[in-house]
Amino acid sequence: MSEQDQVAWAIQALAALKTADNQVVVESIIKVIDDQQAEIESLRGSMEGQLWSPTSWHQDQQAQRAAHEDKSTTNH
Numbered sequence: 001m002s003e004q005d006q007v008a009w010a011i012q013a014l015a016a017l018k019t020a021d022n023q024v025v026v027e028s029i030i031k032v033i034d035d036q037q038a039e040i041e042s043l044r045g046s047m048e049g050q051l052w053s054p055t056s057w058h059q060d061q062q063a064q065r066a067a068h069e070d071k072s073t074t075n076h
Helices: 003-017 023-052 054-075
Strands: none
């Protein structure tokens, strides 16, 4: 079961438990679950962007070259 399926199942299960007496509580819990899922997706997208961005890769390559050149210079 995927993460999205688990979230959908939890929301459906909570909705089935909703009564007039607990409506506000159940709806608040569902909103928290939805908000958390949106936050997770946002963070996942941010992390992927950081891991695979061309700028980040280029900066890492420059740092590795600089470190390699420093070692070459100090060894001579």
